[in-house]
Amino acid sequence: MEVVVVLALVVLLSINGGESRKAPVDECFEYPAMSCRAHSASLTEFGGVGDGNTLNTKAFQAAIDHLSQYASDGGSQLFVPPGKWLTGSFNLTSNFTLYLHQDAVLLASQMRSQIRYLATNIDMDESEWTVIEPLPSYGRGRDAAGGRFISLIFATNLTDVVITGNNGTIDGQGALWWDKFHAGKLKYTRPYLIEIMYSENVEISHLTLVNSPSWNVHPVYSSAIVILLIGQVYDEARSSTSGLTILAPVTSPNTDGINPDSCTNTRIQDCYIVSGDDCVAVKSGWDEYGIAYGMPTKQLVIRRLTCISPFSAVIALGSEMSGGIQDVRAEDILAINTESGVRIKTAVGRGGFVKDIYVKGMTMKTMKWAFWMTGDYGSHADNNYDPNALPVIQNINYRDMVAENVTMAARLEGISGDPFTGICISNVTIELAKKAKKVPWNCTDVSGISSAVVPQPCALLPDQGPEKVIACNFPEESLPVDNMQVQMCTYKGKV
Numbered sequence: 129m130e131v132v133v134v135l136a137l138v139v140l141l142s143i144n145g146g147e148s149r150k151a152p153v154d155e156c157f158e159y160p161a162m163s164c165r166a167h168s169a170s171l172t173e174f175g176g177v178g179d180g181n182t183l184n185t186k187a188f189q190a191a192i193d194h195l196s197q198y199a200s201d202g203g204s205q206l207f208v209p210p211g212k213w214l215t216g217s218f219n220l221t222s223n224f225t226l227y228l229h230q231d232a233v234l235l236a237s238q239m240r241s242q243i244r245y246l247a248t249n250i251d252m253d254e255s256e257w258t259v260i261e262p263l264p265s266y267g268r269g270r271d272a273a274g275g276r277f278i279s280l281i282f283a284t285n286l287t288d289v290v291i292t293g294n295n296g297t298i299d300g301q302g303a304l305w306w307d308k309f310h311a312g313k314l315k316y317t318r319p320y321l322i323e324i325m326y327s328e329n330v331e332i333s334h335l336t337l338v339n340s341p342s343w344n345v346h347p348v349y350s351s352a353i354v355i356l357l358i359g360q361v362y363d364e365a366r367s368s369t370s371g372l373t374i375l376a377p378v379t380s381p382n383t384d385g386i387n388p389d390s391c392t393n394t395r396i397q398d399c400y401i402v403s404g405d406d407c408v409a410v411k412s413g414w415d416e417y418g419i420a421y422g423m424p425t426k427q428l429v430i431r432r433l434t435c436i437s438p439f440s441a442v443i444a445l446g447s448e449m450s451g452g453i454q455d456v457r458a459e460d461i462l463a464i465n466t467e468s469g470v471r472i473k474t475a476v477g478r479g480g481f482v483k484d485i486y487v488k489g490m491t492m493k494t495m496k497w498a499f500w501m502t503g504d505y506g507s508h509a510d511n512n513y514d515p516n517a518l519p520v521i522q523n524i525n526y527r528d529m530v531a532e533n534v535t536m537a538a539r540l541e542g543i544s545g546d547p548f549t550g551i552c553i554s555n556v557t558i559e560l561a562k563k564a565k566k567v568p569w570n571c572t573d574v575s576g577i578s579s580a581v582v583p584q585p586c587a588l589l590p591d592q593g594p595e596k597v598i599a600c601n602f603p604e605e606s607l608p609v610d611n612m613q614v615q616m617c618t619y620k621g622k623v
Contacts, residue, residue: 166202178211216256228296418450551576
């Protein structure tokens with residue numbers, strides 16, 4: 129089975145803008161990755177200037193276009209040295225590695241001239257951002273009815289791509305985008321930091337992503353996606369901790385962390401996310417467009433995720449789930465000051481399904497809800513949705529969890545005439561806050577069972593009693609995404 133790998137590894141870094149105009153020196157170092165390359169180059173060889181003001185879009189694209197000639201000759205890697213590298217969007221190529229030095233910062237361009245902007249206080253110039261068509265499974269942009277701005281780092285129809293570094297930073301400089309969103313001035317949907325489309329064998333690792341204009345990482349229409357720890361290899365080679373760190377102000381709009389969308393075999397592991405929206409949002413298309421496209425997200429593994437998101441969920445399933453979501457396995461999750469632990473979001477007209485969901489080993493600290501299911505969530509892509517397209521929500525399993533300082537244990541609201549079924553909650557202890565809701569469970573149009581849950585769930589989830597203590601299901605067999613191999617690669621060239 130072909131594998132799209134989006135590797136994510138946890139490390140905080142200091143951003144110390146390096147001196148970019150020093151004479152380049154030869155350097156040789158090792159780093160872990162799923163693929164190693166035969167050819168190397170530095171961005172400075174293509175005119176890149178890391179002073180934070182010079183626009184490097186052409187340098188990035190020229191370097192990648194040049195290195196693409198080696199796709200069938202052992203592949204290539206592009207090294208980004210210390211410095212602040214202002215750039216607009218650029219496209220990747222196959223059999224390619226983009227490597228960021230620990231003191232390298234990619235700055236997403238906001239205007240044609242930073243100096244001109246600072247001097248005249250003009251609005252940002254969107255000329256560095258190409259407008260592309262809406263995703264076919266969405267039918268329109270999310271922020272506006274038309275197209276969408278291309279992502280900062282974009283890959284489509286590629287294979288074997290690595291985006292990595294020694295904890296280099298990608299800064300989306302999203303504040304102006306957020307202001308335009310709040311002011312209702314967006315003509316097109318905001319760009320993401322990284323978007324991978326129709327691609328396979330992709331790794332994203334050892335990076336810190338900050339201030340995305342919207343979503344941070346968006347793999348879509350791809351198979352066998354992995355976001356996982358290769359920290360043991362990295363520790364032995366570099367004496368460092370590993371991980372993908374994603375940071376955004378908690379009030380920033382729609383800055384989801386990682387959004388697997390119509391993808392199969394995904395693994396997200398050892399990530400630290402502070403977000404203005406869901407830390408992980410699982411999607412598969414919107415209303416009639418997602419139903420017609422018919423590509424579910426399935427076989428998703430999420431492990432050792434830490435999430436802080438006071439107004440959203442640690443893991444959200446939907447609301448754009450019209451292509452279906454199935455076989456999601458999450459374990460060893462830490463939620464701190466987050467609105468909800470696991471949330472299912474759907475509505476009449478969505479169609480699709482959310483089924484075979486398994487979550488265990490979650491620790492929650494300061495939450496509004498531990499569990500939340502919503503059957504009337506969100507708006508529609510347009511007025512052509514099918515009101516008879518009812519979502520199927522079934523076989524939802526939560527077990528082995530503890531929570532403290534929680535306002536309400538659960539808010540489980542299905543759809544009248546289309547109940548959410550097969551809910552199982554076992555071995556869960558929820559310590560309510562001092563000012564908690566008087567009724568800890570609110571359940572409508574749902575059915576299932578519970579076992580060893582405190583406080584006692586609602587009557588629609590009857591406790592099985594001490595003589596029939598059960599454990600909700602969690603699959604024991606592994607998925608193909610657990611079998612990815614990592615090797616030590618070498619960069620030898622100018623830095």
